[in-house]
Amino acid sequence: MTATLVEDVDDVLWSAIGDPTRRRMLDLLLVEGGGTATTLGQQLPVTRQAVAKHLGVLDRVGLVRARTAGRERRYQVDQAQLARAVAQLSSVGTAWDARLQRIKRIAEAIQRTQDPQHESQHESQHDSQHASRDQGE
């Protein structure tokens, strides 16, 4: 598995989670402590074939682990791998929150250099903004 250089994100893991049916399947497996293609198929509006296909995707990225139990394979969520995916998702959100904060600081610093010394002079702020627009800024 490779991670991009921009943030430490596993695209293959994200693709697996980026599907609403697979997320519903993970929910069911978590709530019920495990399941099979049959038990999941009974609770989802998709064919058993589709369930099996989705289980394959989840299995390949390690979000579920399979055990042979009787005639069917029984799947359980791999909590560590799910936690890893959640941490990566959170880290992207955190990175963007930090970027928004930097945008705010940079913009407010620029605004302060464009405003006159006293904060209460709203009229002259308005005037100076007009003036700087006229000067082609």
Added chain:
Amino acid sequence: MEFGSIAREIYVEASPEVVFDVVSSPDHLKEWWPDEARYEPMPGSAGETVFGDRDAGAVVMTATPELWS
């Protein structure tokens, strides 16, 4: 693959013109996102943004006018 959206609201004590400049001009963009940015902030312009160290496997995003047509 489905696409969702994530929205954030942030209050900035600056005019829309100033904020737009910070989120669009290459000299400001470099201060909060890519390591390098070179482009004209106009629709259809060519340019690039670079994430990381060019000599050490940086991610280079390029845009050319053909992409916009």
